[in-house]
Amino acid sequence: MILVGLVARIVWALKPGERKLAELKRQGLIIGEGCEILNGYDFGSEPYLVTIGDNVRISAGVRITTHDGGVWVLRHLYPDFSDADRFGRVRIGDNCHIGMDAIIMPGVTIGSNSIVGAGGVVTHDVPAGSIVAGVPARVIGTIEGYRAKHEPEFVHTKYLDWDGKRRAIERLLPPLEGK
Numbered sequence: 001m002i003l004v005g006l007v008a009r010i011v012w013a014l015k016p017g018e019r020k021l022a023e024l025k026r027q028g029l030i031i032g033e034g035c036e037i038l039n040g041y042d043f044g045s046e047p048y049l050v051t052i053g054d055n056v057r058i059s060a061g062v063r064i065t066t067h068d069g070g071v072w073v074l075r076h077l078y079p080d081f082s083d084a085d086r087f088g089r090v091r092i093g094d095n096c097h098i099g100m101d102a103i104i105m106p107g108v109t110i111g112s113n114s115i116v117g118a119g120g121v122v123t124h125d126v127p128a129g130s131i132v133a134g135v136p137a138r139v140i141g142t143i144e145g146y147r148a149k150h151e152p153e154f155v156h157t158k159y160l161d162w163d164g165k166r167r168a169i170e171r172l173l174p175p176l177e178g179k
Helices: 002-014 017-026 071-077 143-153 162-172
Strands: 050-052 090-092 130-133 138-142
Touching: 130 143, 138 143
Parallel strands: 050 090
Antiparallel strands: 130 138
């Protein structure tokens, strides 16, 4: 039985990203239009409890959890909880960025136009237009504040080819000393 589970995990890991997402959608995952979902994600054992809005980017290593593993302890302490589980839907609004290796816990709603910082552990709802980071994740700013602070650093490279992007970046960033 252990070998079967191991083989299933290996087969899943080797499956191309688009085929994984198609399978998760068949299982009930809802994904909006214009999303970018990078490999290495884990949408948990109940993908039908996850809703992702339009224009959402989910970076590599993001984990979305829809159940509370802590119930394990109660199952062994209290006979009337021997078969208990606890679940929560996860909703990600439109136009969000979820940073690398972030973890989103059960029952969380991330409001539209928000950013979750890399490695953040989101345990509570995120207000629309917010930036959250940390463990546990907390609000550290707003989208408008982020724009105001960093606008002078923005480089318009999204539609350039690799060489054009490199030239644009190197014009703005001086070389490191001694290089």
